[in-house]
Amino acid sequence: MNCYPAPSPLSCRISTAAMANVWDDLDLLLDSPSSLTVTSTTRGTIKEKAGFKAAEDVVALRKAIEGIGTTEKTLVEVLTGRSISQRQLICKAYQEAANRTLVDDLKGDTHGDFEDLLVALVTPPPLFDCHEVIRAIKGPGTTEETLTEIFASRSNKQIKALSDAYLAETGRLMTHDLKSEVSGDYATTLLILAEGKRDESTNVDPAKAKADAKALYEAGEKKWGTDESKFIDILCHRSVPQLRQTLVEYKALSNKTLQESIEREMSGNLEDLLVAIVKCVKSVPAYLAERLFKSTKGVGTTESVLTRIMVGRSEMDMLDIRAEFKKLFGCSLYSTIKSETAGSYGQALLKLCGEDD
Template identity: 35%
Template sequence: MDDYKGTIQACTEFDKVKDSLILHKAMQGIGTDEKAIIDILAHRSNAQRQQLRAYYVTAFGRDLIGHFQSKLSGNFRRTVRALMDRPVEYYARCLYEATKGLGTDEEALVEILCTKTNQEIKEIKAQYKKDYLCDLKADIVGDTSGDFRRLLVSMCSAGREEGTEVDVDQAKVDAQEIFKASEARWGTDEAVFNRILATRSYAQLRAMFEEYSKISDKGIEGAITSETSGDLRDGFLSLVKSVRDPCSFFAGRLHKSMKGLGTNDQMLIRCVVSRAEIDLVEIKEMFLTQYGMTLGDYIKDDTSGAYRDLLLIIVEGEN
C-alpha cells in the first residue's frame, strides 16, 4: 500500500514451515541463535507471526511463545514477546502488569487507555477478562485514586462520541466551560475537564482546542499544565496531545523513555512494537523534527546487544 506508514512489512515470500524450522533450530541445545530469531520476527507482520504460533505448536508440540520465554532473557525476551502477541493480547497484558504487583505503572495506563478508540477498548477489556479472569475497570479502581481514577474509569467505559461532524457552537461552549472551571476561578474543577475530554469526539475536541486558544493565551495544554498536577495532568495532556497529533505524542513518549539517566524499557518497547505496523515511519520523522536526532541514534545510545539490534531493525524497517 502506497499510504502505509508502518516500518514492518508483510513478507511476500512468507513460508511458515521454513520459518518454524529456522526458529526451532535457533533454540535447540545450549545457547540461542538470536540473529536468526531477529531476522524472522522483525521481517514478518503480526498476522504472519500468528500463523507461525499456530503452526509451531502443531509441528513441535510446544508453544512458540513459551519456547522463546524459556530460551531468551531480559529486554530482548520482552520485545520478542511483544512481537508475538496479537495487539489486543499485548495491550491487555500491559494493563494487567501495570496494575499488579508493587506499585502502579500509571504511564502505561494513560498511554493505552487515553489513545484507543471505543471499539479497541471494548476488545482489550474482553481480552483482559479472558486472559486474567478479572475485570479491567475493577482492577483500575482498586489500584488508582481520586480524579486520576475517574479519568481512567471514563476511558475504560468506551463511551466517547464518535464521528467527524463538528458543532462549532458546542466547541465554543465547551471551551468557555473549561476556562471558567480553571483559569477564571480560584482552584480547578477537574470534573469539567474530565467530562468534556472524555465524552467529546476527537473531531469535536480539536475544534474545542481551537476555540480555547482564542480565549486563553495559555492554550488547552497550558491550562492543563498550570491547573492540574501529577498523574491527572499526564492523563489529560496525553489525551489532548494524542487527539491533536498522535505521531507527535508517540515521538514524545519515545523521547521520554530514553532521555536522562536510565531507560524506561517497557515504554520504549511498547511504543516501538505497538506502532510498527501503524505509523512508525511518521513518528520517526516527527522525532527527528522535535529532537534533532534520529530515533535510531537514540536507541543505539540507550540500548545494547540483541535487544538493540531487534529494535533498530524494527525502527529502520530494513528488509
C-alpha cells in the same frame, strides 16, 4: 532497567521551539488525520513478507532455539520481518510442529529485555496491552505512567479489544480491577477512557466547540480553584474532531492553549493524564515520540516503554513517530536507539524502527 552508554550531548537536543510548536500550533490541526480515528498500516515500518510460508519460518526458528546456544540473529530476522498476522500464523504452526508454544520456547531460551521484546512480537496486540495493564496494576503500587500512556493513546476499538482480552485472561472486568487500584479524579478519568466509548462522530459542531471552550475556561482559568469534572467530561467524551475544534476555540478565547491551562491548574497523575489526552487529540505519533525520547534520556533506559511503543506501533504509524521525533528533538529515532541500546535487543528495535532519518 539496563544502563547503556549515554549519547553525546550533541547527538540529541530538545528543540524548545519545536516542542512548543508541535503542541501549541493549531493551524493545521483541523485537517490532519488522527491515529485515534484512522486505522492504517500504510505508515508502518513492518509489512507483510511476500512469499511467506509459516512452515519454513518454524523450521528456522526451531533450529535457532533447539541447537547448541540460541541463534539470536535468526530470531530477530524472522520475527521482525513478518507482519503481526503472519507472526500469529507462525505461532500456530510452531505449536503444531513442536507440541510446545513459541512463547514458552522463547522464554526458555532468551532472557531480559530481548526476551520481553520477542514475546511482545508474537503476542496479539490486544493481549499484549492486557499484559501491560496487568503489570502496571499488580504488586505494591501502581504504574500510573503506563496506564496513562495506554488509555490516552488507544482508539475505542483498541480499548474494547484490550478489555475483551483482559476478561478472557483474568476472568474479571478490567474496569473492576482498575477501580481497586486507582483513586480520585485520576480514577474517574481513567475509567471513562477504559470504557472505550468516546464519541466517534466526524461531524463538528462549531457552536458546541465554542460553548465547551467557554465552559473549560470558566472551570479553570477564570475560576478560583478548578472544576476538574468539567475538564474530565469534555476531554473524555467528545469526538477527536470536535475536541480539535474546541482546542482552537479555547486558544482564541483565553490566549492560552488548553494544555497550558491544565498544567497551570492541576497537578499529579490527573494533570499527566489530561495533558496526555490533549496531546493525543492533537497527534498520537508526537505524543509517543516524546514518550520514546523520555525513555532514553538520563541515566539508563526504560526498556519497557521502548518495547511497548516500538512493537505496538511498528505496523501502524512508526513512520510518523520517526518524523515527529526528528522534528522535536533534532536527531533521528534510529540513531537514539542505536546509542542507547545494545546487542540483539538493540538490533531488533532498529529493525522495527526501519531506517535512519
